[in-house]
Amino acid sequence: MRHFLSTYGTALAGLAIVIFFAVATPAFATPGNLSIILKETSFLAILALGFALALMTAELDLSIAEVASLAAVITGALVHAGQPVWIAVAAGLGAGLLCGVANGLAVTSLRVPSLIATLGTAAVAKGLAFMITQGVAFVGRWPTGFTGLARGSLLGVPNLVWWLVGVAATIFVFVNWTRAGSHLVATGEAEEAARLAGIRTARMKRLGLGLSGLLAGGTAVLLAASVSSAAPNMAGDHFLYAIAAVLLGMTMFTPGKPNVIGTLVAAFTLKALGNGLILLGAAYYVQDIVLGLIIVGSVALSAAAMRRAAFVKKLSFRT
Amino acid sequence: MKKMLASLALGANFVAAALLPTAAHAFDLVVIGFQMSSETHARVANAASAAAKQKGWNVSVLNSEGSLPKHAEQLDTLVQRKPDAILIAMGKPVEAEAQLKSAKDAGIPVLTVMAGTSAHTLFDIQVNEYKVGAEAALYLLGQMNYQGNILTQRFDGNVGTRIRGKVLDAVLSENTGVKVAGTHTMARTQSWRDDVRNGMQALLLKNQGQVQGIWASFDGQAYVIDDMLKAQGVKKGEIPLVSIDGGVDTYRRIADPESTLTATVAIPFEEMGKQAVEALDTIVVKKQPKDSVTAGPYLFLDAVLVDSRNVKQFMGN
Secondary structure, three states: OHHHHHHHHHHHHHHHHHHHHHHHOOOOOOHHHHHHHHHHHHHHHHHHHHHHHHHHOOOOOOOHHHHHHHHHHHHHHHHHOOOOHHHHHHHHHHHHHHHHHHHHHHHHOOOOOHHHHHHHHHHHHHHHHHHHHOOOOEEOOOOHHHHHHHHOEEOOEEHHHHHHHHHHHHHHHHHHHOHHHHHHHHHHHOHHHHHHOOOOHHHHHHHHHHHHHHHHHHHHHHHHHHHOEEOOOOOOOHHHHHHHHHHHHOOOOOOOOOOHHHHHHHHHHHHHHHHHHHHHOOOHHHHHHHHHHHHHHHHHHHHHHHHHHHHHHHHHHHO | OHHHHHHHHHHHHHHHHHHOOOOOOOOEEEEEEOOOOOHHHHHHHHHHHHHHHHOOOEEEEEEOOOOHHHHHHHHHHHHHHOOOEEEEEOOOOOOOHHHHHHHHHOOOOEEEEOOOOOOOOOOEEEEOHHHHHHHHHHHHHHHOOOOEEEEEEEOOOOHHHHHHHHHHHHHHHHOOOEEEEEEEEOOOOOOHHHHHHHHHHHHHHHOOOOOOEEEEOOHHHHHHHHHHHHHOOOOOOOOOEEEEEOOHHHHHHHHOOOOOEEEEEEOOHHHHHHHHHHHHHHHHHOOOOHHHOOOOOEEEEOOEEEOOOOHHHHHOO
16 A cells, blocks of 8 residues: 555646546636646646756756747747748747757766756846847747647647657657667666666766756747747746656656656646646645645655555665 | 545635635636736735725736746636636736637637726726826936936846837937937846846946936836936935826835835826726626626726826825
8 A cells, every 4th residue: 555655646636636626616627727727737748858858868957948948949940931831830949859869968978967957048048138139028929830840739639639649659668668868767777876887877867957948849840839939038937847847747647757657647736736726726835836846846745655665665675 | 445535525615715715606807917026916916805805805926937838727617617706917818818818609708907907808907008108208208307318228038028118119200319328138037137237237338427317117117217326326316216006005115205216107006006906806806898897808907107206195005
């Protein structure tokens, strides 16, 4: 039972939140509203999965939000200028990847701690975004070929959900079923042992941080397409939520480790929470307070469950 | 299991009741402040909220935290909730066009304040920013007798403050006796006070003794500059400092002989919030035609220039 709680406790808490809102407000569990939650989850989850990939190599990527904002601005500038959509999308993804690779090189080649390196990249990205926009957002009625990336639907399912499923499935397969993925995880779990086992840990760190940047670029493209505009710091709001999603995700399924499914469930829970509170009519400051309490509470509960499980294991070992 | 579900439902209802505004079946208004950490956004949202509560309406206030994606998400969610009306303070109707259209399609009337017009909203309550910008610029030049150098503190990330800056440029282009000795454009929005302080400190140092006037794009910037000038021993009127917005602290400073803040153009933010609620009452509750409130996409309110001559009239506000 304790193992079950430590593995699924936070997920169950998330489920309880969903059930609570479904009972408390009739508009919550409607297909239209669930579709909105899933769409909103997609931005957050894709960004958070990038952070999780960097964290799997035991590196922090604190630049994700600013890199996403820069990539959105670059994409928006090109769409606004009437460039073909594919060029704008490629430029957004490329900008994200470039920032991620720069982070990776700073960490592995220049030996700058990722906390510092990614903060530096965030500052540069922010400055560039303001330089490109001069503080004025690119706004317009952009071609549906671009906005459709986020606003359209396929087989009745919003495109954003398809993007999320595609990205999450690819990362899940990569991390769990490929050699490179297992090397990535091994680098984060025991870097020295991994290095002695022949894994090129520096390359894995570059890969993790590079993918984090790429996914920030992907989030940026979808964000810009969704709101048909691009502004500096437009993804800033997602920063803490993305970190919260990964940390919450680490309390479930494989406790203590960043994981794909946990991140997805946590991202959905966070978005369901925000959505449900709006439907309930809670004031904006109540939302912030409740969100903070739930994050701290669920992580504390999960940590307590893990400690209890470890204590029981120790006792049984002694006897 | 049934018992558990019943308990959960009871608990959910209890918590929901604690979170929800009361007054069942009352008119349900949602007020969205685009960035409640900005004083002017909060003033509109809070005034609207207070006016609606006085009418016995259910009011909930949301904060988009200055984030377009969050703003869009909130509107999407509200379309599901179906309130009786939505009031947006300083929103972004072009960026949120899809969401506003959904609201219109769902039959939810949306009214905006200082946001700009949209085909999917009733109308926008505004002051004429061009007129406001011109009043502030001409007042400053008048204080300088249309001769000398000025420093300008700008903010281009907001439509209103950007327009004020452009109007200042237009005024200066016709009054060539006044030169811009230095300009600082505020880039950061969260630590903007530091940004303004650093930028203006450098400009004041560089142009020591050669500045005859300072223009700030909004009052918050002027407060920072005022504090700096006071610390440097500058007396009221030596370097006229003019900005735009109005508010209790601004009026206090204009009236204070120690402060260097000379004048502001007072935008009636609270009045806008109140008038927005009145307009919704007329159009949505009393079912009067929209044209009975305003014929076009805007309802313009007057902004008043406030300086030492009339500041006392505003001190009680």
